[in-house]
Amino acid sequence: MKKLLHIIATPRGEESRTLQVTAAFLERFKKKYPDCKIDELNLTAEALQPFTARIVSGKYVLLGGKELTESLKDTWKNIEYHINRFLSADGYLITAPMWNFSIPYSLKHYIDIIVQPKYLFRYTDKGVEGLAKNRRMAVITSRGGDYSQESPFHAYDFQEPYLRFIFGFVGITDITFVNSQPMDMGEQTQKEKIEAAKELARKAADAF
Numbered sequence: 001m002k003k004l005l006h007i008i009a010t011p012r013g014e015e016s017r018t019l020q021v022t023a024a025f026l027e028r029f030k031k032k033y034p035d036c037k038i039d040e041l042n043l044t045a046e047a048l049q050p051f052t053a054r055i056v057s058g059k060y061v062l063l064g065g066k067e068l069t070e071s072l073k074d075t076w077k078n079i080e081y082h083i084n085r086f087l088s089a090d091g092y093l094i095t096a097p098m099w100n101f102s103i104p105y106s107l108k109h110y111i112d113i114i115v116q117p118k119y120l121f122r123y124t125d126k127g128v129e130g131l132a133k134n135r136r137m138a139v140i141t142s143r144g145g146d147y148s149q150e151s152p153f154h155a156y157d158f159q160e161p162y163l164r165f166i167f168g169f170v171g172i173t174d175i176t177f178v179n180s181q182p183m184d185m186g187e188q189t190q191k192e193k194i195e196a197a198k199e200l201a202r203k204a205a206d207a208f
């Protein structure tokens with residue numbers, strides 16, 4: 001692996017439970033791939049471009065199978081920057097807490113920026129083809145409640161299914177999740193679950 005893009009979607013820095021689990025992943029990952037470049041993209045510190053009507057019109061030009069005009073290209077500079085940064089990696093690590101049963105808005109904003117026709121997917125006679133193939137992803141999440149397979153709330157986890165779908169849509173199907181849960185049901189449980197998730201994260205890094 002040459003370049004890992006680490007996408008962070010929690011604003012909580014040192015306070016973050018998710019980042020604690022990510023640290024265990026990264027420690028092991030760096031041992032496995034000592035020469036791999038790690039590019040950190042903190043979505044909560046980065047000022048992502050708002051989706052103006054003009055930016056959105058560029059998407060419709062591409063959806064119509066046309067090229068961007070020179071002036072639209074200029075408007076799209078920041079979008080292309082993020083797409084190129086994303087595509088320059090061959091591995092991804094996403095650190096994201098569950099927010100309102102799904103992903104934090106900063107990560108959704110980033111997905112809206114990078115998932116563009118011609119760059120990350122295209123339509124063919126056989127349907128949609130993802131263009132970010134042969135890449136791997138690990139997603140580390142934490143949740144206040146418990147949405148594991150055994151939990152009665154499992155069906156309300158719109159985070160893991162959404163991320164699997166949207167990154168599968170662009171061609172990334174090799175995705176491992178480490179979900180630390182429940183985090184907000186008592187201090188002792190939180191500690192135990194973080195430790196258990198760290199162990200799973202180390203295993204995920206070994207297998208990455």
Ligand SMILES: Cc1cc2nc3c(=O)[nH]c(=O)nc-3n(C[C@H](O)[C@H](O)[C@H](O)COP(=O)(O)O)c2cc1C
Nearest residue numbers: 010016017018097098099100101142143144145183
């Ligand atoms: C805006 C917001 C929305 C949240 N929504 C949910 C939720 O829908 N379900 C849940 O179980 N926890 C929810 N939580 C709790 C977080 O997922 C949980 O505390 C997590 O461990 C925080 O991770 P962090 O410390 O890495 O930021 C929410 C927290 C915030 C701040």
